[in-house]
Amino acid sequence: MITEQGYSGFGGAVTAPHHLAAQAGGRVLADGGNAIEAMIAAAACIAVVYPHMNGLGGDNFWLIHPGRGIKPIGFDACGAAAELADRKWYRESGYEHMPTRGPKAASTVAGAVSGWGKAYEWSSRHCDGKLPLTRLFEDAIYYARAGFSVTDTLARNAHLKRSELEFVEGYSNLFMPSGSTLCPGERFCQPQLALTLERLAASGFDDFYTGELAHDIAEDLKQVGSPLRVADLNRHQPIQVDPLQLSLGETVLFNMPPPTQGISSLMLLGIFSRLGVEYADRFEYIHGLLESTKRAFSYRDRYLTDPEHMTVDPRQWLSDALLDRNATTIKWEQAAPWPAKEDGGDTVWLGSVDAQGRVVSFIQSLYWEFGSG
Secondary structure (H helix, E strand, O other): OEOOOEEEEOOEEEEOOOHHHHHHHHHHHHOOOOHHHHHHHHHHHHHHHOOOOOOOOOEEEEEEEOOOOOOOEEEEEOOOEOOOOOHHHHHHOOOOOOOOOOHHHOOEOOOHHHHHHHHHHHHHHHOOOOOOHHHHOHHHHHHHHHOEEOOHHHHHHHHHOHHHHOOOOOHHHHHOOOOOOOOOOOEEOOHHHHHHHHHHHHHOOOHHHHOHHHHHHHHHHHHHOOOOOHHHHHHOOOEEEOOEEEEEOOEEEEEOOOOOOHHHHHHHHHHHHOOOOOOOOOHHHHHHHHHHHHHHHHHHHHHOOOHHHOOOOHHHHHOHHHHHHHHHOOEOOEOOOOOOOOOOOOOEEEEEEEOOOOEEEEEEEOOOOOOOO
C-alpha cells in the first residue's frame, strides 16, 4: 500500500518525507531487497526530490537494528572540516565569522555518499544484500533526469531563501533557470545529478572520495573558492559507532551518539518518564515535556560538540542520578526561563523495516536549507 509519505505491506514498510522516496524503497523491498537496501534507494531518491533539505553534499547517520536479539549498530557519515578551513584562512579571505552561504561555507566533506557505501557493504556481509547499485539508484536517476513535480515545501523554501542564495554561483542556474523561483507543480529536472548518480552506480561509492569523480568535485569547489581539496575527500571515512541507550521499564530506547543530538532526545525522555504523567491530553503532559526538553537542551548547548573535543561523557547524562536530579527541578506551577531564540529547524528522517524484522532509522541533512547554496 502506498500512501502520501509511506509504503507498507506484509513484506515491510518504508516512510519518507516524499512519497517518491518511500515508493523507491518499497519497490526494493518488493524486489527482495532488505531494509538497508531499501533505505539506500530511498535516501538516493530523497536527495533528488527533496533538495532543499538534503542531498549528496550533506551528511547522514544510520541506526540499524539487525534483528531480534541483536544489538543495534550505528554509522556516522559526517564529514570533517577541510584542512584549509581555519581562522587564518577565513581572515585572509576577508571573514571575521564563518559564512553560512556561498562556496566558503562549503567547508566540510560531504559524508552522505560514504554512508550509503558503508551501509551497502554491511548489508552485503551481514544481511544477504544482493541488489546491484544500478537497481538501488534506479528511481533516483529516473527522477533526476525526467523530473518530478515541485512540492509546496520546495517552492516555499526556494522563495523564502531567494535573497540568501540567488547570488551563490550555480544556485540560480539550477533552482531559478527562468529567473524566478520554482512554482508548485512544475517539472524540475537535474540532469547533472542524474549523471553523477549514474557514475556512482557504475564505479561504486569510493569514486566520490578517491576516484575521478572526487577530482572533478574538488576542482569545481576550488574554482569557486571553497577550502575543500581532493586530499580532504581522500581522507574521509564513515565510522561504525555504538548507539546510546536508555532503559525505561521493559523498553530500551536507542539513539546516535555525538555529534548528533540523539543524547538530547534520550535525556528529555528519561527526565519526563520520572514525572509520573499518565495522560497525553492533560496540562501535565505538555508542561512536563517542555520542561524536560529545556533541561536536556541546556546540557546540549553547554557540552555537545565534536566528540573528539567533548569534556564530558554523554552516557553520564543518562544516569539515574542525573535524570532524577533534573526531574526534581521541574515545577508544575512555574515554567523555567528559556533565553534561547526560537530559530525553527528541520531535517530529513526516513525509516524502513523488512519481513525479517531488520529496521533502519535514518537522517540525511544539509544543515541549512539548500546547504551552502
